Amino acid sequence: MTAHNDFLEGHAEALADREDLDTRYDESGFLIDGSPDGEQFDREARAALRRVEGLSTELQDVTEVEYRQLRLERVVLAGVWGEGTIEDAENSLRELSALAETAGSTVLAGVLQRRMRPDPGTWMGSGKAVELRDLVIAEGADTVIADGELAPSQRRGLEDVVKVKVIDRTALILDIFAQHAKSKEGKAQVELAQLQYLLPRLRGWGASMSRQAGGQAGATGQGMGSRGPGETKIELDRRRINTRMSKLKRELGGMKTMRDTKRHSRQVNHVPSVAIAGYTNAGKSSILNRLTDAGALVQNQLFATLDPTVRRAETSDGHLYTLADTVGFVRDLPHQLVEAFRSTLEEVADADLVLHVVDGSHPDPESQITAVRGVLADVGATDIKEVIVINKADLAPPDVIARLQRAEKHSVVVSARTGAGFDDLRDLIDRELPHPDLRVEVLLPYDRGDLLSRIHHEGDVISSDHTPDGTHMHAKVTRILRGDLTAYLV
Structure with a gap:
C-alpha cells in the first residue's frame, strides 16, 4: 500500500533542541502541562497528517473472496482530534473502520490530523484536504468517511477538494441501520432518523435554486420579478420530507401504543423485566441466547441487532421474568437515532434490572461504559438497577477484568462463547429482581x-x-395479587 505523508518523525526532538524554546513537548507535539505558555499546538504537529496503520480490509488472498461479502465502495478514513491521547484517536478510527466494513466497504487507509478545532470550511484544513485528495488518488478510493459529524458546508467544501463522495460518521451509522432493520417499526424508525439528518443538508443546483414566486404570484398581479417556475426543487423536497416525517411519526405513535399495551399487560401481571443493554458487538444477543435459548441473530458485526427481542425466562425458584435484547449503542450515537428509537429504548427505561454488557477484550472498555450510560440518561433510565456484565472473559486480559471489577463493584464476569460465569449471572438476576414482600394467609376454594x-x-x-374447605396457604405476594386475594384472606 502506498505510503503517504507519514507523521513527521522526530519533530518533538527537533523542537526540544532549539535553543530559543524554553518549553518541553510530548511525543505528539503538545506542550507538556505546566509549561509557561500552557497547552497549545506546535506548528508542525498542527500541520501533520498522521497515517494510521492496520486499518486496511483489502483481500490479501483471492481464495478469501467466496467467504467475504461483496464490497461496493473503497474508502479512506479521516479523523481530526484535539483532545485526549493518540490511543483514543486511533481507537476511534479503528471503530470507524469496523463500521465501514459492516456497511459493506473496503477500508484502504486512515489518516489523523491533530488540530485544536475543525476547519469551518473544509473540516481538515485546506492544505491537509489537498493531501487527503492525493491519498485518495493513490489508493484508488471512491469515498472518504470523516470520523465526526460534518456541517453541510464542511462536507461540500471537503468534497470539492477531494473530488469523491464524502460522508460523515452519522451518515455511515444511519446507513448500517437502514441495512439491518427488518421489522416494520425498525424500518420506520431508521427512515425517520435518515430524514431528520437529511432535512438540514438539502442542497439544490442551478435553476432549481430559483426563488421566483411564479404561478399564483404572477396571476395575482404582484408585478415584475414575481414570475418564475414557482416552488423550487429544494423547497419541494423539504415539503415532501416534512410530510413524510409527519406520517412516520404517526405510524410510530401507533406502534408505540401497541408496545405500551404489551408492557402494561406484563406490569399488571407483575412480571419483572430485565433489559440487556450495552455497546454494539459486546455480545448482548449471545447472552440472551445463553439465558433463554432465544435463537437471536448473533454476528461478529456492529449493529447486528436492531429489532428488540423479548423472551420469557425463569429464576431458579420458578418465578417468571422477561429478558429484552436492545439495539447496541456506540460512541457519539447520532441524536436522530436516539429520538427515532426512543420507543424501543423505553424497554430499558421501564425495566426492573439492566444488564449492562461490556466487551472485556476491547482496548478501552471504560469509554464504552461511559457512552452507554450517556444514552441511558437520554431515555430516562438512570434510576434502574444496573449490573455490569463483563463479557468475552476468554479473550479479555486478566488485568483489564480486574480493573473493571475494581471500578464497578456491582459486576459479574462471563463468557457467552464458553458459558463460563453464567451460573453466577443467573444467581445475581435472582437476587436483584423484585420479590413479593406482602405476607398473607388465605383459604382458597378448590374451584379457584x-x-x-x-x-x-x-x-x-x-x-x-x-x-x-380448600387450600390453606401462607405466602408472600405482590400488592396487586393481594388485592385479588382479599375475599379469601384468613
Whole structure:
C-alpha cells in the first residue's frame, strides 16, 4: 500500500533542541502541562497528517473472496482530534473502520490530523484536504468517511477538494441501520432518523435554486420579478420530507401504543423485566441466547441487532421474568437515532434490572461504559438497577477484568462463547429482581385454581395445606395479587 505523508518523525526532538524554546513537548507535539505558555499546538504537529496503520480490509488472498461479502465502495478514513491521547484517536478510527466494513466497504487507509478545532470550511484544513485528495488518488478510493459529524458546508467544501463522495460518521451509522432493520417499526424508525439528518443538508443546483414566486404570484398581479417556475426543487423536497416525517411519526405513535399495551399487560401481571443493554458487538444477543435459548441473530458485526427481542425466562425458584435484547449503542450515537428509537429504548427505561454488557477484550472498555450510560440518561433510565456484565472473559486480559471489577463493584464476569460465569449471572438476576414482600394467609376454594397458580408463579409460598374447605396457604405476594386475594384472606 502506498505510503503517504507519514507523521513527521522526530519533530518533538527537533523542537526540544532549539535553543530559543524554553518549553518541553510530548511525543505528539503538545506542550507538556505546566509549561509557561500552557497547552497549545506546535506548528508542525498542527500541520501533520498522521497515517494510521492496520486499518486496511483489502483481500490479501483471492481464495478469501467466496467467504467475504461483496464490497461496493473503497474508502479512506479521516479523523481530526484535539483532545485526549493518540490511543483514543486511533481507537476511534479503528471503530470507524469496523463500521465501514459492516456497511459493506473496503477500508484502504486512515489518516489523523491533530488540530485544536475543525476547519469551518473544509473540516481538515485546506492544505491537509489537498493531501487527503492525493491519498485518495493513490489508493484508488471512491469515498472518504470523516470520523465526526460534518456541517453541510464542511462536507461540500471537503468534497470539492477531494473530488469523491464524502460522508460523515452519522451518515455511515444511519446507513448500517437502514441495512439491518427488518421489522416494520425498525424500518420506520431508521427512515425517520435518515430524514431528520437529511432535512438540514438539502442542497439544490442551478435553476432549481430559483426563488421566483411564479404561478399564483404572477396571476395575482404582484408585478415584475414575481414570475418564475414557482416552488423550487429544494423547497419541494423539504415539503415532501416534512410530510413524510409527519406520517412516520404517526405510524410510530401507533406502534408505540401497541408496545405500551404489551408492557402494561406484563406490569399488571407483575412480571419483572430485565433489559440487556450495552455497546454494539459486546455480545448482548449471545447472552440472551445463553439465558433463554432465544435463537437471536448473533454476528461478529456492529449493529447486528436492531429489532428488540423479548423472551420469557425463569429464576431458579420458578418465578417468571422477561429478558429484552436492545439495539447496541456506540460512541457519539447520532441524536436522530436516539429520538427515532426512543420507543424501543423505553424497554430499558421501564425495566426492573439492566444488564449492562461490556466487551472485556476491547482496548478501552471504560469509554464504552461511559457512552452507554450517556444514552441511558437520554431515555430516562438512570434510576434502574444496573449490573455490569463483563463479557468475552476468554479473550479479555486478566488485568483489564480486574480493573473493571475494581471500578464497578456491582459486576459479574462471563463468557457467552464458553458459558463460563453464567451460573453466577443467573444467581445475581435472582437476587436483584423484585420479590413479593406482602405476607398473607388465605383459604382458597378448590374451584379457584387460577389464584393458586398465580400465587405459585408470582409469589413465594411459605406453607401449603389441603383441607376439606380448600387450600390453606401462607405466602408472600405482590400488592396487586393481594388485592385479588382479599375475599379469601384468613
